[in-house]
Amino acid sequence: MTHTPLRILILGGTGEALQLARALEGDARFAPTYSVAGRTQNPRLPDLPCRGGGFGGPDGLAGYLGREAVEVLVDATHPFAARMSTHAVMAAKQTGVALLALRRPAWIPGPEDHWHGVPDMAAAVQALGTRPRRVFLTIGQLELAPFCEAPWHRYIIRSVDLPAVRPPDCLCITERGPFRLEDEQRLLLQHRIDALVTKNSGGEATRAKLEAARMCNVEVIMVDRPWVPPAPAEVPDPKAALDWLGAHYVRSRPTLRGV
Numbered sequence: 001m002t003h004t005p006l007r008i009l010i011l012g013g014t015g016e017a018l019q020l021a022r023a024l025e026g027d028a029r030f031a032p033t034y035s036v037a038g039r040t041q042n043p044r045l046p047d048l049p050c051r052g053g054g055f056g057g058p059d060g061l062a063g064y065l066g067r068e069a070v071e072v073l074v075d076a077t078h079p080f081a082a083r084m085s086t087h088a089v090m091a092a093k094q095t096g097v098a099l100l101a102l103r104r105p106a107w108i109p110g111p112e113d114h115w116h117g118v119p120d121m122a123a124a125v126q127a128l129g130t131r132p133r134r135v136f137l138t139i140g141q142l143e144l145a146p147f148c149e150a151p152w153h154r155y156i157i158r159s160v161d162l163p164a165v166r167p168p169d170c171l172c173i174t175e176r177g178p179f180r181l182e183d184e185q186r187l188l189l190q191h192r193i194d195a196l197v198t199k200n201s202g203g204e205a206t207r208a209k210l211e212a213a214r215m216c217n218v219e220v221i222m223v224d225r226p227w228v229p230p231a232p233a234e235v236p237d238p239k240a241a242l243d244w245l246g247a248h249y250v251r252s253r254p255t256l257r258g259v
């Protein structure tokens with residue numbers, strides 16, 4: 001007996017989302033669609049049906065889930081994409097669609113790390129102080145406006161695309177991770193960086209900068225994650241997500257269980 005594939009919507013845009021999507025390619029148990037916000041110029045996409053752009057809030061997402069007969073919604077967005085994650089929880093509740101959140105663990109400082117934790121970008125600017133400093137900003141391209149208010153620092157900004165809004169006289173490096181420890185060290189030394197501002201994104205792809213900062217004695221200003229509502233099921237990595245989807249497929253196809 002053949003079984004219909006499980007219709008999945010992956011809210012993507014992260015390395016982990018892409019890894020999961022690629023693991024689903026060609027797997028007859030699953031019929032996934034991959035969704036991105038549509039703000040990155042050349043997003044990395046899997047070989048799956050893809051869509052881009054917002055849904056129009058939680059109601060819009062709920063409408064999409066219904067229209068497309070989605071059975072599982074996978075929230076694999078960035079830990080700072082709090083609005084999208086909140087909408088996913090709301091739309092899943094509204095429609096009864098199963099929700100799996102792929103939430104990569106936050107970075108935790110080791111005994112030799114002395115991070116300065118701040119709640120948001122405005123507080124990160126405050127933490128830099130009034131003395132001119134050489135600052136490495138790895139916070140993406142969307143939230144640089146607060147740093148324009150402190151133009152006495154020299155900013156080296158690394159992001160996937162060139163930021164539209166950025167402080168005067170900054171140096172922009174457009175690059176996508178993963179990044180290696182020796183390259184991160186070289187960058188910190190070459191630009192004589194004395195402070196690193198980063199979001200607590202977690203994950204391996206961009207972790208090396210933290211070790212490099214420790215080795216080069218660079219202060220780390222760590223922007224804490226925003227709060228997101230808990231999802232009914234949460235896993236820390238793509239492998240666990242794949243296992244969960246496999247188990248859900250069996251649970252949701254009674255004939256597979258001989259029922």
Ligand code: NAP
Nearest residue numbers: 012013035036037054055056057078080081082083084140
């Ligand atoms: P957000 O503020 O949570 O999302 C804003 C809106 O964008 C959502 O309400 C939704 O629009 C749309 N959206 C977001 N992710 C989507 C997806 N996968 N598919 C379809 N629509 C999506 O998130 P953000 O604006 O993307 O980013 C917020 C923070 O996360 C920033 O700091 C950014 O640097 C960081 N970040 C995000 C991503 C990502 O892929 N989302 C990747 C790297 C870093 P509707 O309400 O209209 O549905």
